[in-house]
Amino acid sequence: MNGWSALDRFLRTDPQDVGCGQAMEMLHIYAELAAAGAPVQEHYPDMAAHLRACGPCGEDFEGLLAAVRGEAG
Amino acid sequence: MTDHAAALAGLDAESAEWPRALACSGPRREEALAQLHGLLVRIAQKEVARRGPRLQLTGPELDDLAYQAAADALVAITSKLGQFRGESRFTTWAYKFVMFEVSAKIGRHFWRHPGVRLDAEDWERLPDRFGFDPAQEAEWRDLLAALHRAVDQELTARQRRIFVAIVLNNVPLDALVIELACNRNAIYQTLFDARRKLRAALAAGGYIDDDGRRRS
Numbered sequence A: 001m002n003g004w005s006a007l008d009r010f011l012r013t014d015p016q017d018v019g020c021g022q023a024m025e026m027l028h029i030y031a032e033l034a035a036a037g038a039p040v041q042e043h044y045p046d047m048a049a050h051l052r053a054c055g056p057c058g059e060d061f062e063g064l065l066a067a068v069r070g071e072a073g
Numbered sequence B: 001m002t003d004h005a006a007a008l009a010g011l012d013a014e015s016a017e018w019p020r021a022l023a024c025s026g027p028r029r030e031e032a033l034a035q036l037h038g039l040l041v042r043i044a045q046k047e048v049a050r051r052g053p054r055l056q057l058t059g060p061e062l063d064d065l066a067y068q069a070a071a072d073a074l075v076a077i078t079s080k081l082g083q084f085r086g087e088s089r090f091t092t093w094a095y096k097f098v099m100f101e102v103s104a105k106i107g108r109h110f111w112r113h114p115g116v117r118l119d120a121e122d123w124e125r126l127p128d129r130f131g132f133d134p135a136q137e138a139e140w141r142d143l144l145a146a147l148h149r150a151v152d153q154e155l156t157a158r159q160r161r162i163f164v165a166i167v168l169n170n171v172p173l174d175a176l177v178i179e180l181a182c183n184r185n186a187i188y189q190t191l192f193d194a195r196r197k198l199r200a201a202l203a204a205g206g207y208i209d210d211d212g213r214r215r216s
Helices: A003-011 A019-035 A045-053 A055-072 B003-009 B013-023 B027-054 B059-079 B090-110 B123-130 B134-154 B157-168 B173-180 B184-204
Strands: none
Touching: A003 B123, A003 B134, A003 B184, A019 A045, A019 A055, A019 B090, A019 B184, A045 A055, A055 B027, A055 B090, A055 B173, B013 B027, B013 B090, B027 B059, B027 B090, B059 B090, B090 B173, B123 B134, B123 B157, B134 B157, B134 B184, B157 B173, B157 B184, B173 B184
């Protein structure tokens, strides 16, 4: 990724982005559906927009997804 | 039956049993707490191991962090038990608090590094932060100068402080939560608004298109 695209990605905001509060509230539901293979990005585009943009929430999601998949495996 | 009870009644047996056992008293509760703590420690250890390579933490520190996160997650879970609405398995809901606590502990650990700067403004770092190639400075110099001006002219004092900490000084958002004694959402939203203002300023100045493409 070059500087232009990195800066563009940083400055780009999605009006659908739900913010951390709501994302943290429903993270367990989203992660469990994602682990089950549900099309979560289509069902919850506002949540997906936030997880793409927010590093800390994205990290928590990846961890929770790994934990749920580990339990199932 | 209340909606809450109905939702719990529709759960798998294990997920329905956890809140019952944790809400009662005596040996049954103690046994459930010990069992849940064991699960949380295991999940926390896996999580810190997953994040470990990107952290400046060694084995014993990672293990301490995992135990602290599991203990604090257990406190959060027992205090929020009434908020479990059966929308996922109980363990998925519980593990969420492990993730939050691991993030919070890592954020706190960040401030143990000597030389961490919150408010220092070294704008020479800006090109490197976004990965601009020094050999092509002629192409991006005006853009970053405009970005600096927009930060000076468009942002509120709080937006500017958070921009400087996160972008120039590379302070993780969860570490800033600790330092500013607020929550993740408040900082994210402040930075979100700042990003929107900066993009609008750069687009108005003709440095980028509204759709984000570089103007040649």
